[in-house]
Amino acid sequence: MIGSLKPALPILLLLLGACSDEHQKIILAEPPGPYKMALTVSDQPIAGDKLILTTKITHSNDDTPVRTLQTLHERRVHNFITKLDFSHFSHIHHEDFKSLTTKDIDSATLSFPYTFPTPGAYRMVSEFTDSTRTWTKHFDIQVGSDYQKDTTPLPYSYTSAVGDFSGYLNISDGTIIAGSPTEMLLKITENNLPVKNLKLWLGSEAHVAIWRRDGKYFGHTHSYTPAMRNMMQSLADKAHGDHQSPNGMKAMMAKMMAQASELIFEGPTIPIFFIFPQPGQYVAYIECAPGGRPIVFRFVLKVVAASQDTTGHKQTTDSLLGNTM
Amino acid sequence: MKLKVIVITTSIFFCNYSLAGHGFFNSFEGINWLPESGLTPGDFFYAVDAASEKITLHLTKDSYTKKKKYLDLAEERLAEGISLLKQGNIAYSTKIENEYDEYLKKLRLPPYINEDIREVESQQKYAERLLQHMYILSVEVLGTPRSMHKYFLNLNEMVTKHYEHITESLSRDFVDSHFFKKEEVKWSWEIAFESN
Numbered sequence: 001m002i003g004s005l006k007p008a009l010p011i012l013l014l015l016l017g018a019c020s021d022e023h024q025k026i027i028l029a030e031p032p033g034p035y036k037m038a039l040t041v042s043d044q045p046i047a048g049d050k051l052i053l054t055t056k057i058t059h060s061n062d063d064t065p066v067r068t069l070q071t072l073h074e075r076r077v078h079n080f081i082t083k084l085d086f087s088h089f090s091h092i093h094h095e096d097f098k099s100l101t102t103k104d105i106d107s108a109t110l111s112f113p114y115t116f117p118t119p120g121a122y123r124m125v126s127e128f129t130d131s132t133r134t135w136t137k138h139f140d141i142q143v144g145s146d147y148q149k150d151t152t153p154l155p156y157s158y159t160s161a162v163g164d165f166s167g168y169l170n171i172s173d174g175t176i177i178a179g180s181p182t183e184m185l186l187k188i189t190e191n192n193l194p195v196k197n198l199k200l201w202l203g204s205e206a207h208v209a210i211w212r213r214d215g216k217y218f219g220h221t222h223s224y225t226p227a228m229r230n231m232m233q234s235l236a237d238k239a240h241g242d243h244q245s246p247n248g249m250k251a252m253m254a255k256m257m258a259q260a261s262e263l264i265f266e267g268p269t270i271p272i273f274f275i276f277p278q279p280g281q282y283v284a285y286i287e288c289a290p291g292g293r294p295i296v297f298r299f300v301l302k303v304v305a306a307s308q309d310t311t312g313h314k315q316t317t318d319s320l321l322g323n324t325m
Numbered sequence: 326m327k328l329k330v331i332v333i334t335t336s337i338f339f340c341n342y343s344l345a346g347h348g349f350f351n352s353f354e355g356i357n358w359l360p361e362s363g364l365t366p367g368d369f370f371y372a373v374d375a376a377s378e379k380i381t382l383h384l385t386k387d388s389y390t391k392k393k394k395y396l397d398l399a400e401e402r403l404a405e406g407i408s409l410l411k412q413g414n415i416a417y418s419t420k421i422e423n424e425y426d427e428y429l430k431k432l433r434l435p436p437y438i439n440e441d442i443r444e445v446e447s448q449q450k451y452a453e454r455l456l457q458h459m460y461i462l463s464v465e466v467l468g469t470p471r472s473m474h475k476y477f478l479n480l481n482e483m484v485t486k487h488y489e490h491i492t493e494s495l496s497r498d499f500v501d502s503h504f505f506k507k508e509e510v511k512w513s514w515e516i517a518f519e520s521n
Contacts, residue, residue, distance in 0.1 A: 031464075034468050177502070215355070306502035
């Protein structure tokens with residue numbers, strides 16, 4: 001029987017291939033630019049189904065794979081998935097599931113399994129680094145069809161609970177102003193006792209993913225280490241010299257990026273530094289690992305606009321930076 | 326003096342750090358890119374397209390809507406210009422630069438402090454968008470032949486000039502809130518030329 005099917009085997013395989021392609025779609029990332037990123041996913045993703053999300057990064061001008069992607073914080077491509085009502089969040093990578101192979105690297109094609117928990121509109125932001133410059137791309141993924149888009153404002157929240165853990169986010173100046181440096185302090189407790197056993201997770205004590213409520217203005221930052229403070233200070237002390245040139249800065253950054261990760265903040269507090277680009281409501285997910293087990297806190301923050309008073313001089317750049325030093 | 330140094334050095338640091346990954350700051354994530362360039366000068370139906378733009382503008386009476394259209398048209402010109410430069414085509418660069426310049430000129434307020442809050446808000450939006458144009462140009466220039474760079478720089482110079490004119494009449498606080506964004510744009514240009 002099998003023997004009689006043998007001549008038809010190539011045709012059967014071809015048909016199977018066509019069927020499998022039929023159920024996949026390719027979504028091109030926004031924004032465009034010198035790198036093109038494509039996501040292959042089921043053409044009708046269904047909540048609860050385990051799917052494979054595959055990304056491929058190519059040079060826009062000739063479609064060749066970007067073979068020189070750099071590893072940053074232990075991963076080649078960092079993917080942040082959120083449901084756009086901000087009820088769900090994931091920070092996920094290819095290497096969480098399998099080691100990178102030469103083929104993966106040469107084809108710049110990475111994948112990971114993922115299960116969207118509920119129907120809705122999702123956004124995946126993918127971050128990668130090439131030639132020491134990091135690029136951010138995003139994909140919009142619709143899961144199911146029976147859902148309503150939710151854009152209502154969320155209640156502001158500067159505390160967050162995950163099991164026995166609680167996170168408290170303190171804004172150093174009380175108010176976050178768009179375009180101004182903001183220092184925040186995350187305090188973590190477990191059953192009301194300060195957590196003192198934080199571990200590094202993907203090379204940092206904290207991974208912070210930030211979106212504005214409308215899904216725009218994604219940001220990704222980490223704990224604000226003394227090394228960063230010192231570097232800023234030493235830069236400030238050098239009125240003259242190479243460090244102000246792009247090459248000098250690039251070299252300094254490369255040096256800093258190449259340094260081994262070091263646990264600085266064991267708890268209960270982690271300082272975080274960020275500049276929110278626009279006013280509005282923002283959602284900040286902060287991932288940290290007490291005892292090495294990652295948990296994610298969610299905060300909803302208010303960012304106000306710089307004053308519209310045309311004669312206002314309250315918040316000059318000098319004073320803003322003065323606040324941070 | 327020391328504060329000034331801090332301003333300069335920390336801003337460069339922020340931008341490098343953010344763009345080198347895992348940053349304190351990422352002002353341009355998720356911004357709307359330019360529209361598809363569609364027809365470009367030299368295409369057979371381009372003249373028809375241009376005529377229909379003029380008719381639409383003529384029929385728009387409300388000044389706010391009209392300014393919005395000017396911005397849309399400026400963006401179309403910019404998209405066309407970038408598309409041609411990427412192909413190494415400079416035959417229409419002067420025409421495109423002039424039209425881009427003209428449309429951006431129409432966005433500007435007279436040089437007095439306007440009390441109309443709606444106008445102030447639109448001017449802030451235009452300033453924001455023009456800054457995004459500068460960033461987009463700094464990204465699109467990547468990978469283009471060296472001979473095309475001066476045309477990208479011409480466009481950047483033009484949009485910078487209009488941005489500065491617009492921000493002259495806006496509040497100091499608003500202008501200050503753009504400080505890091507401008508540094509990020511500047512760095513993006515520097516690193517683009519270094520990469521190229």
